[in-house]
Amino acid sequence: DIVMTQSPLSLPVTPGEPASISCRSSQSLLHSNGYNYLDWYVQKPGQSPQLLIYLGSDRASGVPDRFSGSGSGTDFTLKISRMEAEDVGVYFCMQGLQTPYTFGQGTKLDIK
Amino acid sequence: QVQLVQSGAEVKKPGASLRVSCKTSGYISATYAMNWVRQAPGQRFEWVGWISADGEITKSSQKFQGRVTLSRDTSANIVYLQVNSLRSADTAVYYCARDLGDGDGVSLDYWGQGSLVTVSS
Numbered sequence: 270d271i272v273m274t275q276s277p278l279s280l281p282v283t284p285g286e287p288a289s290i291s292c293r294s295s296q297s298l299l300h301s302n303g304y305n306y307l308d309w310y311v312q313k314p315g316q317s318p319q320l321l322i323y324l325g326s327d328r329a330s331g332v333p334d335r336f337s338g339s340g341s342g343t344d345f346t347l348k349i350s351r352m353e354a355e356d357v358g359v360y361f362c363m364q365g366l367q368t369p370y371t372f373g374q375g376t377k378l379d380i381k
Numbered sequence: 382q383v384q385l386v387q388s389g390a391e392v393k394k395p396g397a398s399l400r401v402s403c404k405t406s407g408y409i410s411a412t413y414a415m416n417w418v419r420q421a422p423g424q425r426f427e428w429v430g431w432i433s434a435d436g437e438i439t440k441s442s443q444k445f446q447g448r449v450t451l452s453r454d455t456s457a458n459i460v461y462l463q464v465n466s467l468r469s470a471d472t473a474v475y476y477c478a479r480d481l482g483d484g485d486g487v488s489l490d491y492w493g494q495g496s497l498v499t500v501s502s
Contacts, residue, residue, distance in 0.1 A: 300485055300486060304485070304486070308489070317494055317495055318426075318478075318489070318492050320489060320490045323488040324486075329490060330490075361425070361426065365487035365488050365489075369444070370487055371428065372425045372426040372428075373425065375425060
């Protein structure tokens with residue numbers, strides 16, 4: 270199975286400041302079609318997870334442009350350009366390339 | 382708007398079977414595959430299985446060793462997850478999640494509200 274490892278696991282951020290979360294996979298997520306099958310999700314308190322970024326860098330519908338995803342192969346990063354109070358939650362990555370699809374441990378993002 | 386509404390919480394005894402349902406609306410259900418994902422207390426999310434848009438193909442994690450069955454009623458827009466021979470380690474919140482994927486991979490663009498399943502004697 271592909272192992273997904275996130276860091277940090279906890280990230281307090283001052284409103285207006287940037288935030289960055291790393292996700293590494295034990296195998297390359299780059300498909301022969303040129304796409305990286307790496308997604309980012311957030312689970313806000315009391316809610317179901319929601320898709321933020323898919324295929325490594327594509328923002329899902331309705332996601333603010335302060336969220337961006339980058340990386341290829343085994344190293345990926347989610348960046349929030351300016352932290353807002355509504356961004357509090359647990360962020361996790363998922364590889365959708367190979368079954369069983371696997372998830373990172375989650376990074377708890379909150380307000381400093 | 383797209384909605385995935387799951388069945389309610391359940392308490393089961395070890396060895397029993399469980400069926401969770403996921404009713405979809407707001408889109409043409411027969412054009413999207415569906416996944417099931419679970420999260421046990423204090424654990425990371427875990428993929429359970431995938432069912433094709435037409436219900437003809439299913440995949441599930443080998444971890445479940447054949448205890449899992451995925452099905453769907455395309456006429457009623459309902460997707461089902463059945464888990465047999467339940468054990469305490471199956472205690473988790475189970476989610477259905479729509480597959481945005483392009484066929485070469487999977488992304489989960491809409492999730493149900495979750496169904497809490499507790500397995501306890």
